[in-house]
Amino acid sequence: MPRRMNAAAAGFEQEFAAFLAENRDNGVDVVGVVTDILKRVRAEGDAAVLAYTRKFDRVTLTAETMRVTAAEVDAAFAACDAKQIEALKIAAARIESFHRRQVPEGFGYSDAEGVELGLRWTSVSAVGLYVPGGLAAYPSSVLMNAMPAKVAGVPRIVMTVPTPDGALNPLVLAAAKLAGVTEIYRLGGAQAVGALAYGTQTIQPVDKIVGPGNAYVAEAKRQVFGTVGIDSIAGPSEILVVADKDNDPDWIAADLLSQAEHSDDAQSVLITDDTLFADAVAAAVERQLAELPRGEIAALSWRNYGAIVTVTALADAVPLVDRIAPEHLELAVADPDALSAKIRNAGAIFLGRHTPEAIGDYVAGPNHVLPTSRTARFSSGLGVHDFMKRSTLIRCDAASLGRIGPAAITLAEAEGLDAHARSVAVRLGQPQGA
Amino acid sequence: MPRRMNAAAAGFEQEFAAFLAENRDNGVDVVGVVTDILKRVRAEGDAAVLAYTRKFDRVTLTAETMRVTAAEVDAAFAACDAKQIEALKIAAARIESFHRRQVPEGFGYSDAEGVELGLRWTSVSAVGLYVPGGLAAYPSSVLMNAMPAKVAGVPRIVMTVPTPDGALNPLVLAAAKLAGVTEIYRLGGAQAVGALAYGTQTIQPVDKIVGPGNAYVAEAKRQVFGTVGIDSIAGPSEILVVADKDNDPDWIAADLLSQAEHSDDAQSVLITDDTLFADAVAAAVERQLAELPRGEIAALSWRNYGAIVTVTALADAVPLVDRIAPEHLELAVADPDALSAKIRNAGAIFLGRHTPEAIGDYVAGPNHVLPTSRTARFSSGLGVHDFMKRSTLIRCDAASLGRIGPAAITLAEAEGLDAHARSVAVRLGQPQGA
Numbered sequence: 016m017p018r019r020m021n022a023a024a025a026g027f028e029q030e031f032a033a034f035l036a037e038n039r040d041n042g043v044d045v046v047g048v049v050t051d052i053l054k055r056v057r058a059e060g061d062a063a064v065l066a067y068t069r070k071f072d073r074v075t076l077t078a079e080t081m082r083v084t085a086a087e088v089d090a091a092f093a094a095c096d097a098k099q100i101e102a103l104k105i106a107a108a109r110i111e112s113f114h115r116r117q118v119p120e121g122f123g124y125s126d127a128e129g130v131e132l133g134l135r136w137t138s139v140s141a142v143g144l145y146v147p148g149g150l151a152a153y154p155s156s157v158l159m160n161a162m163p164a165k166v167a168g169v170p171r172i173v174m175t176v177p178t179p180d181g182a183l184n185p186l187v188l189a190a191a192k193l194a195g196v197t198e199i200y201r202l203g204g205a206q207a208v209g210a211l212a213y214g215t216q217t218i219q220p221v222d223k224i225v226g227p228g229n230a231y232v233a234e235a236k237r238q239v240f241g242t243v244g245i246d247s248i249a250g251p252s253e254i255l256v257v258a259d260k261d262n263d264p265d266w267i268a269a270d271l272l273s274q275a276e277h278s279d280d281a282q283s284v285l286i287t288d289d290t291l292f293a294d295a296v297a298a299a300v301e302r303q304l305a306e307l308p309r310g311e312i313a314a315l316s317w318r319n320y321g322a323i324v325t326v327t328a329l330a331d332a333v334p335l336v337d338r339i340a341p342e343h344l345e346l347a348v349a350d351p352d353a354l355s356a357k358i359r360n361a362g363a364i365f366l367g368r369h370t371p372e373a374i375g376d377y378v379a380g381p382n383h384v385l386p387t388s389r390t391a392r393f394s395s396g397l398g399v400h401d402f403m404k405r406s407t408l409i410r411c412d413a414a415s416l417g418r419i420g421p422a423a424i425t426l427a428e429a430e431g432l433d434a435h436a437r438s439v440a441v442r443l444g445q446p447q448g449a
Numbered sequence: 450m451p452r453r454m455n456a457a458a459a460g461f462e463q464e465f466a467a468f469l470a471e472n473r474d475n476g477v478d479v480v481g482v483v484t485d486i487l488k489r490v491r492a493e494g495d496a497a498v499l500a501y502t503r504k505f506d507r508v509t510l511t512a513e514t515m516r517v518t519a520a521e522v523d524a525a526f527a528a529c530d531a532k533q534i535e536a537l538k539i540a541a542a543r544i545e546s547f548h549r550r551q552v553p554e555g556f557g558y559s560d561a562e563g564v565e566l567g568l569r570w571t572s573v574s575a576v577g578l579y580v581p582g583g584l585a586a587y588p589s590s591v592l593m594n595a596m597p598a599k600v601a602g603v604p605r606i607v608m609t610v611p612t613p614d615g616a617l618n619p620l621v622l623a624a625a626k627l628a629g630v631t632e633i634y635r636l637g638g639a640q641a642v643g644a645l646a647y648g649t650q651t652i653q654p655v656d657k658i659v660g661p662g663n664a665y666v667a668e669a670k671r672q673v674f675g676t677v678g679i680d681s682i683a684g685p686s687e688i689l690v691v692a693d694k695d696n697d698p699d700w701i702a703a704d705l706l707s708q709a710e711h712s713d714d715a716q717s718v719l720i721t722d723d724t725l726f727a728d729a730v731a732a733a734v735e736r737q738l739a740e741l742p743r744g745e746i747a748a749l750s751w752r753n754y755g756a757i758v759t760v761t762a763l764a765d766a767v768p769l770v771d772r773i774a775p776e777h778l779e780l781a782v783a784d785p786d787a788l789s790a791k792i793r794n795a796g797a798i799f800l801g802r803h804t805p806e807a808i809g810d811y812v813a814g815p816n817h818v819l820p821t822s823r824t825a826r827f828s829s830g831l832g833v834h835d836f837m838k839r840s841t842l843i844r845c846d847a848a849s850l851g852r853i854g855p856a857a858i859t860l861a862e863a864e865g866l867d868a869h870a871r872s873v874a875v876r877l878g879q880p881q882g883a
Binding site: 096098099101103105112113116117119122126130134138139153154155222223243263265266270272273277303307313337351355358359360361362363365369371374375378379380381390391394395396398404405406408412419421423425426430432434435436438439441442 | 546706707789813832847853
């Protein structure tokens with residue numbers, strides 16, 4: 016059974032604080048191994064990448080065959096189940112539509128002093144998308160990572176996907192085609208991240224790398240950060256469901272298990288104002304666990320990290336939600352809008368009784384790459400903004416510089432930066448400074 | 450003399466690529482020291498912070514006196530030079546005005562399938578602002594870091610500033626007052642970063658830490674990243690000036706030196722289409738260096754890292770600019786708009802002959818915290834966005850879930866995630882899945 020907490024009980028604050036501080040990280044130390052791989056990829060390029068691929072994926076490739084050709088992508092697409100392709104197309108269209116609304120606009124204006132100011136958004140030139148490998152690869156993740164880059168206008172979207180023992184999920188290639196990926200390489204692990212960051216004889220380097228991966232991939236992304244941009248490092252998945260007693264316990268149990276089945280370090284939490292409902296959900300979880308193909312994984316997650324918190328009134332859930340800052344928040348209550356309006360920290364919010372979190376994983380439209388491990392306090396899900404950057408624009412003429420320049424000179428001199436002051440002063444006809 | 454390169458010469462590509470790959474990082478290894486400091490601050494709180502402050506800043510404080518009181522801030526404000534306060538006020542007002550235009554707006558809509566979708570921006574709850582210490586602290590940096598947080602609506606803005614031997618620049622406190630800082634502590638170094646990230650008995654933890662600092666501060670920010678958000682780690686400052694021969698060489702020289710005076714690892718680069726003009730600027734730099742109070746620092750920067758590149762036509766500068774991806778880009782040419790429109794990668798762009806970079810450091814309005822070390826390829830200057838985060842919103846009812854749910858079930862099953870499929874299917878009256 017997962018832990019039960021009662022927000023009205025003595026000692027709850029300590030118990031909840033300890034719960035928040037719990038670390039679900041497995042913490043495998045791969046720093047040294049990854050450092051070596053990256054160093055060799057940087058020095059040797061293709062040769063290193065191909066050698067590591069032979070070693071780790073048991074596949075012998077050449078500089079030529081490591082790239083997946085357009086013909087191979089088309090063949091994979093044609094070989095996919097028609098119903099699955101249809102579902103992928105629905106997902107791609109809905110994701111594209113939602114992300115188009117995110118495209119930020121710049122601005123420009125001339126102010127009272129005659130200074131022209133502006134802000135311009137431009138897309139990143141080239142993005143690398145890491146896709147985990149083998150038959151278990153998730154085509155939905157390809158859509159969620161590549162589509163915002165495409166909508167942002169990134170001209171070059173490079174995907175790497177390992178093909179252990181030669182296996183490559185055709186639906187992943189189909190998703191790449193739908194999402195506008197422009198180059199695909201049969202590479203994985205830290206060596207793929209190195210190839211994307213530093214480039215090789217065959218692969219031009221990219222400017223930013225996104226996408227999920229194992230501990231080696233995550234560490235490689237950490238190490239190449241600075242040389243390229245990266246997305247946030249994803250932790251284990253989480254769901255927090257706030258539910259009143261008028262829900263079907265079976266529905267809520269299914270939602271909790273939809274995260275628990277991801278991995279044994281995933282976390283599912285229920286907050287409710289009704290103890291009997293809490294009991295009913297707990298019982299429904301046990302029943303469903305017995306039927307679930309990934310029941311063993313889900314059971315480990317639920318028993319080790321799951322939690323049910325009872326509160327006196329639903330409004331008491333709000334501060335707890337903000338402290339948990341969940342990746343996914345379901346508000347299965349009568350008036351979800353009122354509750355949602357009070358909440359500051361959540362990656363994605365699912366409103367009402369008919370919005371299971373899984374609908375957001377696939378077809379709703381918003382991104383499923385979301386901040387985990389309480390980072391929704393300060394970060395956001397993946398979006399178009401992550402593939403664009405801002406430049407600011409400033410233009411003075413002699414008159415406007417004459418109006419605002421003296422204040423700049425005063426501050427530069429106060430900071431002891433005389434060359435700063437001088438670069439303004441020379442233009443005001445004061446070559447010695449103010 | 451700085452290096453000279455000619456874009457039309459044989460071997461330029463190799464020379465330019467080597468120039469781009471140069472590392473100006475001093476690379477002091479402080480990882481171990483910082484790890485120890487953070488561990489002790491996390492375990493002991495106030496006691497550790499006060500002990501490190503005694504050791505590194507030679508100041509004995511208590512949990513009470515480490516906080517700067519409102520009365521102390523007011524006294525500092527009153528003690529400042531009136532002209533400097535006036536200049537700070539001009540800067541604060543202009544920075545606030547520009548940043549107000551950046552505040553992003555969310556959206557909400559109902560789509561053709563009846564799914565309600567939305568995106569909401571909320572501010573971070575609490576931000577820590579690290580300010581480097583002593584009398585050399587920069588009040589302009591306080592404005593540039595705190596003002597976007599204030600405009601974003603961050604309710605709690607906590608500043609830490611070390612006071613080595615008790616010294617605290619009153620203009621820094623004045624800037625904090627103008628920028629809406631809500632708490633100030635006399636702390637610095639890795640111990641201040643630890644106190645902000647983990648909290649102590651006296652200091653509540655924050656959610657995000659921004660602001661420049663030395664190698665210890667930068668490493669501490671790296672290590673607490675994940676527990677809190679951080680801004681990017683700033684490298685040495687840079688300016689790239691693209692100038693035609695119709696500029697006054699003295700003006701351009703002054704601009705190049707305004708970055709060179711920051712530190713001996715700063716970098717100033719000129720691209721021009723006129724060799725004689727290049728010579729004239731180089732000569733003007735030498736003349737000005739002799740007069741500059743920080744001339745020794747600027748000379749080291751200019752001789753070690755400065756560069757002058759000549760191109761056949763100004764349009765040839767565009768790809769070079771994008772590869773350098775400069776922190777600051779001045780376009781001192783006849784038609785700066787035409788050139789600017791072709792450029793993708795630059796933190797801030799200064800248009801025309803009357804817009805010295807230093808005007809942006811102080812009073813123009815846009816932020817002076819900008820991406821260095823070629824990171825403008827994928828990142829932006831500090832702005833309101835850095836103090837806000839997005840939550841997405843999804844709401845289905847029975848009918849709309851009925852329309853989009855089947856595609857989600859198909860994809861979940863294709864990915865082998867049956868509990869995902871089931872959480873949708875139960876709501877469609879298909880408890881066994883599709």
